Amino acid sequence: MTQFHETVIKFENVCYETEQLSILNNVSGEFYKGKITTLVGPSGAGKTTLLKLCNGLYSPTSGEVYIQNKPINSYEPTTLRRNVGIVLQSAPILKGTVYENLALPYTLQNKKFPKTEAIKFLNNVGLDESFLHRHAEDLSGGQRQKVSIARTFINHPEVLLLDEITSALDPSSVNDIEQLILKINQKYQVTMIWITHNIEQAKRVGDYTWVMMNGQLLESGETNILWNNSNKYIQNFVSGVQEV
Amino acid sequence: MSYTTLSLTLIFVLIPLFLSKTLKLGLEKDTIIATVRSIIQLLIVGYVLKFVFETESIVYILLMITLMIVAATLNARKKGKAIKGITWKIALTLIVVEVVTQGILLGLHIVPATAQYIIPISGMLIGNSMVLSILFLNRFTAEVESSRDQIELILSLGGTPKQAIHKQLTNSIKASMIPTIESQKTIGLVQLPGMMSGQIIGGADPVQAVQFQILIIFGLLTTAALSSIMVGFLSYPTLFNERMQILKSV
Known part of the structure; x- marks a missing residue:
């Protein structure tokens, strides 16, 4: 079934090592256009590293990452990163107003970000105009994450990388963010790779799932691979996380 | 200033040494090294400068x-x-x-x-x-x-x-x-x-x-x-x- 989808990102025998550690070991696989692929696995499995390889914040030690069938290094880094956006778990916020944070992608290109556009993006993430001139540091965790998603989306990325964006949020904010991401995915056909520790969340939002452990891709396919899987590691991981 | 007079300034070294020992700060060795180095380095520099100033x-x-x-x-x-x-x-x-x-x-x-x-x-x-x-x-x-x-x-x-x-x-x-x-x-x-x-x-x-x-x-x-x-x-x-x-x- 997967072969009918257009591949946006492809990993081919990708390894990533630091001086002391092997973080990713021979990872191969594909991410499909307009689909949400969830990345699950225990801490230290190499999920965040894999995400940062997709937008060129890191480069593989060996192997190749392809974006739309072209080697990632053939893209100019700033263009690539605008096209493959990332939302981080910590939702880093710069000192200043929500508007200044939203305008950042424009400021970096020496362009002025119209306030009307900023309001439109705020509304899209479920925040009203009154937030525009509030200090970003005063926002709640959920509101910060919404501003962070809006800020990344201002570049109109074709791929959105989401690094445990709901892990620090209360259940109501988790639901808000999930609905927002699903809306963006459906409305703009954005390809998404979403790291989550929450197996139920992976089930709710994912079209496809990659299961990672110790830097290796154990399994990939439609999200239902997480259930009734014959692999003992995956069974243990799924049941372990569910028990927690 | 004579060398005898100059040697009296070592009292300023003895004070921190005494305090370090009493309060167990462990700075005695570093203080002695710093003192000896500063004396040697400054004396050498003094003679070198004298030579350089004279030769121009x-x-x-x-x-x-x-x-x-x-x-x-x-x-x-x-x-x-x-x-x-x-x-x-x-x-x-x-x-x-x-x-x-x-x-x-x-x-x-x-x-x-x-x-x-x-x-x-x-x-x-x-x-x-x-x-x-x-x-x-x-x-x-x-x-x-x-x-x-x-x-x-x-x-x-x-x-x-x-x-x-x-x-x-x-x-x-x-x-x-x-x-x-x-x-x-x-x-x-x-x-x-x-x-x-x-x-x-x-x-x-x-x-x-x-x-x-x-x-x-x-x-x-x-x-x-x-x-x-x-x-x-x-x-x-x-x-x-x-x-x-x-x-x-x-």
Whole structure:
């Protein structure tokens, strides 16, 4: 079934090592256009590293990452990163107003970000105009994450990388963010790779799932691979996380 | 001052030694090493300066300045070991500082072109440049380490390395220059600078001593600005690779 989808990102025998550690070991696989692929696995499995390889914040030690069938290094880094956006778990916020944070992608290109556009993006993430001139540091965790998603989306990325964006949020904010991401995915056909520790969340939002452990891709396919899987590691991981 | 009189000043060394021993601070060894080194180094410098002043040879003057730059570079580079090529970056900064400041002082005949003026002034300016470089590198490496998230955020939104590190760079330049600027605000009120005090004790006219001190503090301002900015702008590109990725360890 997967072969009918257009591949946006492809990993081919990708390894990533630091001086002391092997973080990713021979990872191969594909991410499909307009689909949400969830990345699950225990801490230290190499999920965040894999995400940062997709937008060129890191480069593989060996192997190749392809974006739309072209080697990632053939893209100019700033263009690539605008096209493959990332939302981080910590939702880093710069000192200043929500508007200044939203305008950042424009400021970096020496362009002025119209306030009307900023309001439109705020509304899209479920925040009203009154937030525009509030200090970003005063926002709640959920509101910060919404501003962070809006800020990344201002570049109109074709791929959105989401690094445990709901892990620090209360259940109501988790639901808000999930609905927002699903809306963006459906409305703009954005390809998404979403790291989550929450197996139920992976089930709710994912079209496809990659299961990672110790830097290796154990399994990939439609999200239902997480259930009734014959692999003992995956069974243990799924049941372990569910028990927690 | 006779050597007998000078030896009495060792009381100032015995006081911290006694306090360190009593309070178990563990600084006795370092205090003794520092004392012995300062005596030997200053005595050697005294005789070397006497020789250079007497010969007035440009070769010896240049050799003295080179030695100062080498010693200052070797000391300052320890704080920026993770920055590729930090040794030549600091050395280049110190050379530029020396050339610019002495160029102005000698070129405009502000001071006579003699060893007696060139060497002490060079020592003060190079020394200050070394301290500024150390202050900058200390602050810069700490800022970069503590704000990797923000740096990666800007890179991931399509920013360049220069844009990504701009805040950390300017913060560190400002922080390293603040002590120089602040100390100049209270100069003469809180502390009498060493060179001026030395001249006055040596019998010089206090007004003339002040004039030379003004020359030095203005020179220090240029030194401070040049040192921090040059080391900063030479250093930050080496924290990134050609794919605009921030390197793992800084």
